[in-house]
Amino acid sequence: MQRRIPVTPLRTIFPVELLKYMLFLWMLIAIPLIVSGQTQDPSKNQKKPAFTVEVYGSGAPVYMIPGLASSGDVWQGTVERLKDRYECHVFTLAGFAGKEPISRTPYLKTMRKELMDYIDAHGSGIVMGHSLGGFLSLWIAIANDSLVEKSIIVDSYPFLAALRQPGATEETVQFSRERMIQQMTQMDSVQFRRQQKNTLSTMISDEQNIQKALKWSMMSDRATIVNAMGGLMQTDLRDEISKIQTPTYIMVAGNISMNGQRLYSTKQVQQLAQEQYKNLSEKTISVAEDAKHFIMMDDPQWFYQTLEQYLDE
Numbered sequence: 001m002q003r004r005i006p007v008t009p010l011r012t013i014f015p016v017e018l019l020k021y022m023l024f025l026w027m028l029i030a031i032p033l034i035v036s037g038q039t040q041d042p043s044k045n046q047k048k049p050a051f052t053v054e055v056y057g058s059g060a061p062v063y064m065i066p067g068l069a070s071s072g073d074v075w076q077g078t079v080e081r082l083k084d085r086y087e088c089h090v091f092t093l094a095g096f097a098g099k100e101p102i103s104r105t106p107y108l109k110t111m112r113k114e115l116m117d118y119i120d121a122h123g124s125g126i127v128m129g130h131s132l133g134g135f136l137s138l139w140i141a142i143a144n145d146s147l148v149e150k151s152i153i154v155d156s157y158p159f160l161a162a163l164r165q166p167g168a169t170e171e172t173v174q175f176s177r178e179r180m181i182q183q184m185t186q187m188d189s190v191q192f193r194r195q196q197k198n199t200l201s202t203m204i205s206d207e208q209n210i211q212k213a214l215k216w217s218m219m220s221d222r223a224t225i226v227n228a229m230g231g232l233m234q235t236d237l238r239d240e241i242s243k244i245q246t247p248t249y250i251m252v253a254g255n256i257s258m259n260g261q262r263l264y265s266t267k268q269v270q271q272l273a274q275e276q277y278k279n280l281s282e283k284t285i286s287v288a289e290d291a292k293h294f295i296m297m298d299d300p301q302w303f304y305q306t307l308e309q310y311l312d313e
Helices: 016-028 072-082 107-122 132-143 174-186 189-200 207-218 222-233 266-276 300-312
Strands: 051-056 060-065 086-093 125-130 148-154 248-253 283-288
Touching: 051 072, 051 107, 060 072, 060 107, 060 132, 072 086, 072 207, 072 300, 086 107, 107 125, 107 132, 107 222, 125 132, 132 148, 132 222, 148 300, 174 222, 189 207, 248 266, 248 300, 266 283, 283 300
Parallel strands: 060 086, 060 125, 125 148, 148 248, 248 283
Antiparallel strands: 051 086
């Protein structure tokens, strides 16, 4: 069923290759009936919507947030599995996958606030996010975990910069952030497409799915990608996640490969996740041994089985 609703507003045990890989994973992607918020009308002082929402099914709400430069369509298979039992609210964030960008800044804080307003208006539920969406899911639970019955985090971490620089702080990553912004801004469209394609090949195994995610990325607003990425690099949630009292279920990709060569064991990936999430009390971490970053695309059988186990708990 589909219906239209209104919207109101490691450390040292990890070689540098892994840390570089994880930075690229986040940096270039870390990816029905459209229900949108207020439309832009300067004469009436209205705002562009921070996201669009597609709603399917009925039951307890599940809020699904995609990653950087990704469409809500990344959750299409998940919706098919859940819509008979849950009301699935599928977001696509402004500026991504062809959606109109917004000028409100900081981008991530704007998203967090307006997502929280939306959840508050439609009822607490399960909040699920991939990559950037996973980061926002954590941040929402930190701010007000009464909105969140469970969090499901798909290959996301509370502090991006520490994956590259284990001793990093929000203050020390300023130079890296500015360099990233400069590099991404200066690329022409051909260079950007080539780099996106190369990076997506390390995140997704199947060529058809690579092309799908590449299309979303090329339809995204470059300034929005840069702003969102800059916010991720300079926001550290590792201490703040201790405020979360509701269950948090974390899936991490186990297949970290370069040039077709798998670099790390499942145990090493588990250690990385445990280090980042050590201050989160009520957590379950599972490693998708055969999946790359887009776990729901790369190993859907494992993803759906693990997801349904989490939901049943």
